[in-house]
Amino acid sequence: MSRYQLIVFDWDGTLMDSTGHITYCMHQAINTLSLxxxxxxxxxxxxxxxxxxxxxxxxxxADTATWNALxxxxxQTWINTPETTPLFEHxxxxxxxxxxxxxxxxxxxxxxxxxxxxxxxxxxxAELFISTRCADECHSKPHPQMLMELMDFAGVDAEQTLMIxxxxxxxxxxxxxxxxxxxxxxxxxxxxxxxxxxxxxIVHNLYQVExxxxxxxxxx
Numbered sequence: 001m002s003r004y005q006l007i008v009f010d011w012d013g014t015l016m017d018s019t020g021h022i023t024y025c026m027h028q029a030i031n032t033l034s035l036x037x038x039x040x041x042x043x044x045x046x047x048x049x050x051x052x053x054x055x056x057x058x059x060x061x062a063d064t065a066t067w068n069a070l071x072x073x074x075x076q077t078w079i080n081t082p083e084t085t086p087l088f089e090h091x092x093x094x095x096x097x098x099x100x101x102x103x104x105x106x107x108x109x110x111x112x113x114x115x116x117x118x119x120x121x122x123x124x125x126a127e128l129f130i131s132t133r134c135a136d137e138c139h140s141k142p143h144p145q146m147l148m149e150l151m152d153f154a155g156v157d158a159e160q161t162l163m164i165x166x167x168x169x170x171x172x173x174x175x176x177x178x179x180x181x182x183x184x185x186x187x188x189x190x191x192x193x194x195x196x197x198x199x200x201x202i203v204h205n206l207y208q209v210e211x212x213x214x215x216x217x218x219x220x
Contacts (some may be wrong), residue, residue, distance in 0.1 A: 002103055002213040004180070006156040008147060010165035011109040011116060013047055013187025015095075015206075016123075018085040019166075022047055025081060026058075029073035035059065035066070047188040048110045048167035050135030051075070078115075087123060088186060090206040095128045097210065104154040107132040108146040108163070108173065130154060142172035147179060162200075164209060171197035184209065 012018045023043045030038060038058060046054040055070040056062075062070075098105055105128055109116055113134045120126040131153045133146035151161050163174035166187025171194060174181035183194035183202045194202055201216065203209050208220050 002098070002101065002162075003160075003216070004103065004162040004213070005160040006104040006106065006151060006154045007098060007162045007164065007213075008106040008108050008150055008179075009095075010048065010163075010167070010170045010187075011107055011111055011119065013166035014164060014170070014184055015087060015091045015107075016085055016119060017088050017186075019044055019047060019188050021081075021083050021085050025077045026054075026074055028077045028081070029070055030058075032073050032077070033066075033069055035062075035070065044188045048141055048165070048169040050110050050140035051112070053135075053140040054110070084122065088206055090210070092123070092125065094206050094210050095125060098213075099128045104156060105129045106150040106154070108141070108150060108170075109133070110135045110141060110169075112136045141167075141169035142176055144173055144177035147173055147177040151177070151179070166194075168193050168197045171199050174199075182209065182212065 009015050012022060023040055026043045046057050049057060051071050055067045059066060095105060107129055111134055113136055116132060116134050131150055133149055139145040147163060151158060158178035161179040163170055163179055163181045164184060165171060166184050167189045171181040171183055181199040183199040185191045185194065185202060185204045191202055201212055203212055203220050212218055
């Protein structure tokens with residue numbers, strides 16, 4: 001049985017294998033606007049941030065008009081290039097197992113509310129989460145607002161809360177909220193980057209998440 005009463009998951013790169021599609025759509029938007037090309041690593045590193053924060057991070061010297069144009073173009077590119085991105089292996093089973101243990105589950109994501117609701121509808125997982133928070137209704141990660149609102153909603157304190165994510169922004173948000181964090185390497189950020197954010201542990205897939213929750217002394 002997990003020591004945690006609330007477990008909050010990031011979505012893209014943590015539960016859903018969508019890092020590649022996000023990176024592709026941002027490259028397409030950049031090309032459409034004839035902006036300076038960026039590497040896959042540069043683009044994937046902003047996954048987890050809200051879209052406005054992401055475009056500003058990618059092009060810090062650009063003006064507001066360029067940031068707005070890139071954000072709008074990315075949204076339109078995403079709509080015009082639909083792709084059914086799969087859940088990572090064991091995602092649904094893990095969530096159902098935790099739900100059956102009466103652990104509160106939440107989502108804190110850089111996605112928009114529209115995007116998350118669509119993903120929850122497509123996967124049929126909405127009923128497993130007590131509440132979710134998105135970047136267009138809260139401060140972007142690593143600000144702690146999303147996580148703190150979920151803790152307040154669940155009536156759970158920070159010591160009983162675990163944030164699971166594939167980016168440093170997820171882990172830093174947990175730190176800023178006083179909660180615990182678990183890094184997972186199958187998404188956007190490297191193991192070295194995740195370790196620098198000092199999570200409780202690093203795992204490589206969702207099977208290992210299940211094992212760690214039962215035996216937090218396990219090393220992977």
